[in-house]
Amino acid sequence: MSYDGAMEALSNDALKLIKNNQVIGLGSGRAATALVKSLAKLIKLKNYNIKGIPTSLQIKLVAEKAGMQLVESDQVNHIDIVFDGADQIDSQKYVIKGGGGALLRENILFSLAKKSCCNGR
Numbered sequence: 001m002s003y004d005g006a007m008e009a010l011s012n013d014a015l016k017l018i019k020n021n022q023v024i025g026l027g028s029g030r031a032a033t034a035l036v037k038s039l040a041k042l043i044k045l046k047n048y049n050i051k052g053i054p055t056s057l058q059i060k061l062v063a064e065k066a067g068m069q070l071v072e073s074d075q076v077n078h079i080d081i082v083f084d085g086a087d088q089i090d091s092q093k094y095v096i097k098g099g100g101g102a103l104l105r106e107n108i109l110f111s112l113a114k115k116s117c118c119n120g121r
Contacts, residue, residue: 023052036063
């Protein structure tokens with residue numbers, strides 16, 4: 001399976017955690033991009049009312065293009081789940097994140113979320 005195929009498969013599996021009327025944090029990078037595309041299809045298919053909070057301009061543009069409803073973290077009183085990728089996951093299952101520009105926003109959303117889901121590279 002190709003890397004992109006694996007990311008799509010992981011994204012589709014992550015969609016099992018999504019329920020109607022949720023607020024979802026949208027991480028950054030390739031894994032998050034795959035998830036946002038799959039999530040947008042699910043929203044249209046099931047007519048879900050989902051609000052997404054992007055952590056980067058890249059993800060915001062992908063989500064807007066897909067027609068997702070977006071909000072900022074200060075516009076909601078909770079975040080149900082955050083989806084994001086990881087640069088690595090070590091042998092003790094510690095997630096290692098990069099130092100990119102979205103890292104602060106990702107950390108804020110993770111701290112506000114009831115649940116988080118992370119894919120390793």
